[in-house]
Amino acid sequence: MKPILTVQELDLVIPNRTLFSKLSFEIPQGALTCITGENGVGKTTLVKHLLQDLTSNYTAHTHFAVSRDEVQYVPQHRSIDDEYPLCIRDFVAFGLKKRSFFRHKKENEAKLAQILAETKLTQIQIQPLGRASGGEKQRAYLAQALCADPKLLILDEATASLDTTNKHELLRLLKQVMQQHGLTILFITHDPELIEMYADYELHLENQRGTLISKEAK
Numbered sequence: 001m002k003p004i005l006t007v008q009e010l011d012l013v014i015p016n017r018t019l020f021s022k023l024s025f026e027i028p029q030g031a032l033t034c035i036t037g038e039n040g041v042g043k044t045t046l047v048k049h050l051l052q053d054l055t056s057n058y059t060a061h062t063h064f065a066v067s068r069d070e071v072q073y074v075p076q077h078r079s080i081d082d083e084y085p086l087c088i089r090d091f092v093a094f095g096l097k098k099r100s101f102f103r104h105k106k107e108n109e110a111k112l113a114q115i116l117a118e119t120k121l122t123q124i125q126i127q128p129l130g131r132a133s134g135g136e137k138q139r140a141y142l143a144q145a146l147c148a149d150p151k152l153l154i155l156d157e158a159t160a161s162l163d164t165t166n167k168h169e170l171l172r173l174l175k176q177v178m179q180q181h182g183l184t185i186l187f188i189t190h191d192p193e194l195i196e197m198y199a200d201y202e203l204h205l206e207n208q209r210g211t212l213i214s215k216e217a218k
């Protein structure tokens with residue numbers, strides 16, 4: 001199958017340091033690939049660089065089989081004030097904005113209801129996002145991203161602040177939506193248990209290079 005992303009001989013340099021040198025890898029479509037590597041190896045910087053290339057159509061070393069509109073990035077940190085009066089439903093609905101122009105209001109409402117149900121947020125949709133638990137917040141971030149109809153979803157350490165039960169719940173949900181929505185998922189994580197249980201592939205970054213490991217035979 002055609003890869004969703006191909007990187008060829010990419011050099012990535014930040015002030016005073018080369019993060020990656022002649023980095024090459026392919027990301028398979030329709031699968032969950034975990035991006036791994038020690039703290040500071042450059043996982044987040046790499047993803048942001050790839051998104052910049054996609055945004056600017058700069059393709060010397062990177063080739064995406066999707067457009068920027070079809071990629072959703074869920075960042076590691078969000079600062080949402082506990083007291084900010086924004087309910088979960090309205091936060092999730094921000095994701096519809098990009099596409100809503102092409103849809104009728106009823107279609108948008110149906111889509112929102114479907115995604116809230118898929119991400120198990122229906123019961124708590126009118127609660128303020130700031131008061132939601134860590135697991136609920138991560139499901140809301142995921143739901144907002146899904147509203148934009150991505151083909152590629154990138155999550156940066158989405159499980160970092162979750163307990164074991166919530167980590168597994170989020171990963172099971174991700175694999176479910178991956179199948180239902182025909183998505184490809186890139187998931188930055190340090191968690192060996194999650195990689196072992198849920199990754200189809202692992203892109204391990206080390207010594208300025210990357211190695212793609214298939215986990216499918218597990």
Ligand SMILES: Nc1ncnc2c1ncn2[C@@H]1O[C@H](COP(=O)(O)OP(=O)(O)OP(=O)(O)O)[C@@H](O)[C@H]1O
Nearest residue numbers: 014015019037038039040041042043044045046157
């Ligand atoms: N704009 C920048 N200027 C200078 N240094 C930077 C910049 N952006 C990132 N860095 C440095 O690049 C290195 C890689 O950072 P990055 O956040 O990409 O690593 P990471 O692998 O995602 O780490 P973690 O697992 O801790 O989240 C770090 O040493 C960071 O301090």
